Amino acid sequence: MRRRTFTASVGAAAAAAAVTAGTLPAWAREEGGRGGDAYVWKNAAINGGGFVPGIVFNETEPGLIYARTDIGGCYRWQEDTRTWKPLLDWVGRDKWGWSGVVSMATDPVETDRVYAAVGTYTTDWDPNNGAVLYSDDKGETWGAAELPFKQGGNMPGRGMGERLVVNPADNAELYLGTPSGNGLWRSKDYGRTWAKVENFPNPGNFVVDPNNPYSADNQGVIWIDFDQIGGRIYVGVADPADPLYVSEDGGATWQAVPGAVEALGSADGNRTIPVQSAVDNTNGYLYIVTSHDPGPYNGAPASGAGGKIMRLATQTGEWTDITPTYNPRGGIPGFGGITVDRQNPGTLMAATRNNWHPDEILFRSTDSGATWSISWDYAEGQERHDRFVMDNSGSPWLSWNGEDQGHAYAVKHGWMIDALAIDPHDSDRIMWGTGATIWGTESLTQWDAQGELIGENEAGERVALPIEQFTVGVRAEGVEECAVLDLAAIGGTLVSAVGDVGGFVHTDLDRAEPMIDTDWSTGTSVDFAQADPDLVVGTGNVHGDEKGHVGVSTDRGKTWRNTARVEGVPGSGHGGTVAITADGSAIVWSPSDTEVTPVYSTDLGETWQPVEGLPAGAKIRSDRVKASVLYSFAAGRFYRSTDGGKTFADTGATGLPSGAVEDFRAVPGRKNHVWLAGRGDETEGIGGGMWRSKDGGATWKRIAAFETAESVGFGKAARHSGYPTVYTSAERDGKAGIYRSTDGGNRWTRINDDDHQWAWSGSAITGDPQVYGRVYLTTNGRGIIYGDIA
The missing domain is CATH 2.130.10.10 (YVTN repeat-like/Quinoprotein amine dehydrogenase)
Incomplete structure (x- = not known):
């Protein structure tokens, strides 16, 4: 290419x-x-840059894979180039919320058919209701069935599910689990029209925080799964006291599953809900992951028990707790994704959710959950030992400009791992989504040949065992889901300020770059000196109170340093806007969301002085020709400086x-x-x-x-x-x-x-x-x- x-x-x-x-x-x-x-x-x-909450493989057509993002649409895998193709770029500003994809379904019978449940917020932040999009050509073109309620592609719980499914026994029939008390919905005409399943008894009641508008919504009906041996339909509900239903007559009637409350609704006294499921249609098992929280952010509760992995024998109704008990760092914080290997019945994998430090853990079982092995481990006083090497060359910024710190590597398995999927056609391929990217490998079964990572020597001490590692690499090429806030095109160089990942300096638009090496959590503004474009400045939100918000580069963005902190501007946010004069002699910075008025520096940010004549929060720009002139706007008034930003006048x-x-x-x-x-x-x-x-x-x-x-x-x-x-x-x-x-x-x-x-x-x-x-x-x-x- x-x-x-x-x-x-x-x-x-x-x-x-x-x-x-x-x-x-x-x-x-x-x-x-x-x-x-x-x-x-x-x-x-950039390759990635945001949360990938769902990855869906088609069960009958090899190489047909879809990925969904929380605000950036959905994608189809292109096997020949090993890249992803965006499918919702046609969504316009009038329906911008449709770029948030809460669930996807790919038809296992007529594989050209694909569906996406869309809608970004269930709050009034999104003025429109949600929809189910339907395509008969693998997402090249779409129709839309608008719904009478909102959906939450960027709301709490967006990694649960899948909420949208195709019935493999009748592919014209689809089910949709909804939030906000709207219950279970069904289409019988390939997603063109939808109606509520009136006899489904429970719309859910689980609310994360009733006092927070963003997390006060009822999580609702979470997922639907099919037991193809017995013809049963299972539905998971966000209700700790009534979490699982089954229909044995094609959805005509529904009953609570016996034992589900005890199995799924509590964990050491914590209320829990069934956040994900996976079915083994060879051995007759339904695997269910529970959590005290719908995610994707929150870790374990104070008790340390975040959830369980439960196995239901679909033909007998027997429940078995198969929760892994070992975590190198201590208690199990809870689980996110779960997946089964359809080529090797009895093999399944699960991921911790928010095991934050030092890393997430992937668990693997080859005996239907009776025993588990883990992706990394360490013995007391020894280095960490991993089954695979993380290759981030596809997205070099995934090191976050950090270095390995003992057991905590700079390049991690990830976090918020709700999307976890073994290829149903290839046991060696797995992909998982994180809060930043998609990881994957085509050498997964080497795991089983490695044996244990840690064993005991003759003295009974835990020691590392030699293994041959395989490689996990970035599989996000083509997935571009960053929220970008500002750009500066210098000529041969493009500098960006980017939400959540700071910003980038591109000298080759086809190559992902390391992130700008500043302390920004989110970049908010960038500028350069028009007459001396090697001088580049930027600003962003920062964590803590150690480094300044403004970054400066004197070599066209190759290297950066943070400027001095400005007294009175706290950490955690406040990036604002920054400008540098045409000749680079002065920088003016206006922090956002503070009472601190803009400041200027004539020594590239070593020291700052207050600007006279501007209100707090004013936006700043520089004249591109006259070095002494800068401009500002605030509350309907336009200001001008003729002394390099020291003073402004209306x-x-x-x-x-x-x-x-x-x-x-x-x-x-x-x-x-x-x-x-x-x-x-x-x-x-x-x-x-x-x-x-x-x-x-x-x-x-x-x-x-x-x-x-x-x-x-x-x-x-x-x-x-x-x-x-x-x-x-x-x-x-x-x-x-x-x-x-x-x-x-x-x-x-x-x-x-x-x-x-x-x-x-x-x-x-x-x-x-x-x-x-x-x-x-x-x-x-x-x-x-x-x-x-x-």
Whole structure:
């Protein structure tokens, strides 16, 4: 596969055939003849970067695998390239919640059919109800059956399930377990229409925290599984006093399973629920993992007993507790994923959930849970011993810029391991999802030949036994699910501020990079000195009170150092925005969510001084030409500094929305030129859209093309244009899209299409200063997207 670097040719004629610009309205025809350009869209490679709560193998077609993410859509595995293909990029801003996938089902009979239960929040954060999406071509195209309730792809419990299943005995029939007391639902027409199963007796009642809006929802009906020997349908419910139901007549009637309350509803006095299941249709066992919490965050309760693994003999009704009892670090904190090997009945695996330190544990049994072996162990006073080597070369940032610390490795098995799946066609292949990536191997059965990791010597001491390790590697290539907050395109280098993983510096867009080596938990803002682009700055949320929020690089992002802390700004958040003057002589930082006013530094962050004239939380940008000039916006007022950020003064500009400005940026090569994007303010009678100033923010002209704009950025000018190309993520005539102007904002064209919308892409946008037409944009769960003219 050809790598697309910053300097690679972008005139790929073959790609143009796959993308069409459509018929453009008159207002969209840019001067210069480039209005009809078709675009090819790709991701800058990060590989992962978020929670993968579900991995689903098709049971009858080898190599057909799907993965779901909590906010970034779902993916299909491509066996020939060992990469994942995104399937929901068509989801638009009006239905952005459909990018949160709470469950997936792949049809074992007609394998082209696949389904996704979507909806991001059960709270009012998501204005829309959920849906079940259905596809007859493996996710290439989709239909939607909208539901009369919300679903929680990014809510507590999103790794439980699967909540959506196809009945293997009648593949036109699907079941859906729902949250919020909505019960069990069923479709009899391949997911096209849905109805509540009125005679299902229990909608669940388990609530994590009734005092927290995010975790106060009833977890509901969690999963459905099929006993293909006896034709039974089992349903797990979030109710410690009534957790498991069965139907023996195809769903006509339902009964509580005898013994389920004692087996699943309590663990050493803790209320527990059945979070996942796996069925062995050869030996007649249903395996169920219980937990005191739906996850994916919380570890063990104070008692140390987080859950169990229970085995139900489906033909006799006998329950057996098969919970592993050994953990090198102490008690069992609870379990996440569970899976069975369909090629080797009696072989199953389970993962701890949030065994945090030093690492998660994978348990493996080859005798239906009677005995277990573990993925790593250590003897007292000895080094840790592992069955496999973790190869993170596919995502070098998975070391988190750390080093091994004794038993705690920098590169871990992961955490939040709810997705755990052995390939039903290949006992050597397993994949598991974590809070950051997908791990996998094609050498799994070597585990069984290794024997025990730790044994006893003649003196009765626990000692390590020699084994031949196999390799586990990243299997997330193509899964791009970061929430990206800011971008800076320097020319040959792209710097990003990214949620949860800090940020990255890309010099090759097809290569995943280590994360920026700062103390950021989430990067929030990046900038560079226009006249000296080797000087790069960024800011982000940090943990603790030891390092400063702002990071500085003097070598174009190759190496970084944290600046000094600013007195009065606590740790744990507050990244805000940062700007550096055009010549790099001063940095101005505005912390967010504090009462501390912005500060400036003239020694690259060694010391900070308070800025005069700005309120706390004001957004900061620098003029891209004039070194002494910076700009700021807060509460409807626009400010300007002419002394390198030491003091700011209100420009007196009027007509700007007070609280809904999403972004403003200064124009490269044009001193005093500033553009501002906003949603408008109905209470003040100010419409949204785009504003442009040519006098440093003193006066503004509203660009009439847009009702709403969320970001604005600039790139290389078109051949016959004297003004940098302008890009925005905005809404025109009710249609949200990515728009471009080559004539200073007089005329615009939408450059994306309905197949490429990425749910929401409004935090930041920028063009490339060296490649005409190339645009980079942020998404909330689909990573860094960039487009080139085909």
